[in-house]
Amino acid sequence: MNEKELLRRTARSFALTLGLLPQSARSEASLAYLLARGTDTIADQADADSAQRAGALRSFLASLGRTGIEGYDAEEWSRSVRDDAASRLLARMPELWRRMQSLENGALHRVRTVIGCILEGQIFDVERFFPDSPPLAGEELSRYTYLVAGSAGEFLTDLCAAHQRDFSADPLPSMRDRARSYGEALQLVNILRDRRMDAALGRVYLENRDVPRAMETARTGLAAGGDYCAALRSGRLRYALLLPALLGLRTLALLGDRGDDTLAPRKVPRREVRQWLLRALPVWFSPGRVRGLVARAAGADVTAQQE
Template sequence: MVANDLMVSGAVRESRLILPRVSRTFALGVKLLPPRLEPPVRVGYLLCRIADTVEDDLRLSPRRKADLLDDFLVCFDDAGAADRYGAVIAELTASDDYLELVATTGHVFLMWRMLDERSRAILRRWVVEMVRGMRQFVLDHPDGIRIASLDEFHHYCYFVAGTVGHLLTELWHAHSPLVGNRTYERLLEDCEAFGEALQTVNILKDIAWDAERENAIYIPSDLLKAAGSDHDGILREERRHANRDALIPLMHLAHDDIERSLRYIEAIPAAAVRIRLFCVLPILFAIATMRELEQTEAMLVPGGSVKIARAEVRALIVAASTSTLTNPTLRWLADRVRKKPFVFGGP
């Protein structure tokens, strides 16, 4: 019993150390959650990131990725399989931080098994849904993901991000007395948009990175074709104007999903301030990133990227802690960020 307690405490410590190394923003948000919600949200995120690391690896063949994703799902029922899964790092080309995360798969599943029954069921349902979707996309695109249409784009974003919106919403309902049945039903209307907004913004800002480092192009080929370009020309200078035009429908989609995300947050009772703050920070960062995306072509330049300044990130963290307390102040801050960078001491 003592050894088991030591193993669990070690797994918890490892997960808290690795989380900021694979996502500083998410690690910050998790710390803001109520104590009952922090463990299942942390574990859920790490499970998703392990699967995503396998999906993104450039060395693995599509068939091998599919097999490893199948093996990952077996870990929900087989603790021994979970403990052995970390050996897959010998096959991966990920960064050291992500390799370390995959190496701790057994510990992450140990933490999952230590959660309450309802949390385990929620995480299992939505992580399985995500991984099965990832698996299908890997097999459907054996030469690297190339999204063909806006419908396929929606389909992809649902599996990798809309599922996360559902996972979080079910956890709010399960563990916060402030999120009752009526609020839960309201949140379900926009929970997929909450997750997918962040995914669409990430796709837009990381076009060059995804094409060059991940062999993946998520901009639908039909949008590129309509603008006079194609996947092969996504980073060509002579097609940059056409490629920029092809992004307009996705930018509209991102704005629509951000608006629905704000409605999602507004539906969370003001008294659940820690949940609201967890949700609002990534949306504010997404709004700021969209503001920058609309003024640049850097995401279409080889090696290019679009990021908001660290000073604005710090300022938004501070401002959000008070501006999320009411819906009017939330809207004020969102509108302010849309117009210009939000930094202390600025105009």
């Protein structure tokens, strides 16, 4: 399985974003994605105990400045997962790691930084939860969402700014701040969507009393994502990066003000996803359409659109 096929089978929703990035930025973004996806597969491997998973992740973290991944048994981890694409990805992690170390200085710094952050977040997630462990404190949740998602927003911003002249209408520091808030909000949406299922597995990211505040924090971060997209010069990038905000807002609307009480995650129906893909097309040509779409996604009637 070549890398393009591996990306197609593992990238899921990221595939659209990847295809709309500046051409020169795609290889670096693909590499960072596959590395993060591989370590996430290890973090989520139910057949390995937490000590094994944390140990493997720490091997990656300790090897950030090295060509090889000391202590990582690619063959063993590849055999441990049932999904064929995930298995092949874990087998190729040493090769991908060598590719990272061969990047030129700017790219190497960007990829090492984001992978280091994500690994710290994954290790925290694996080690923090145990039977009857208490919910995350507010500062723990903030730190976690930054490490696994806010850092990715910063990475994508730095990457695009490095590869695209006149990247945005606003200063880079402001764009990085918005990207961080946007990424954290998307992760918070995932936590809110999956919180009942996670709690059943012993992972309580949010106490019930904190759900309304988390919902509002997520809305604010997604709005920052809208502002981020409105400032982008590239129409194709604006379109690609706005879609997660629109679908995130729709997910929050489906959950309701209390964050929903059902065990099964609430997801935006596929039909509605297709509708938003079409509705967002005008932003490709007009940044002025972004805020109206964000407001519409936040306030649209969900009952009329559910299948």
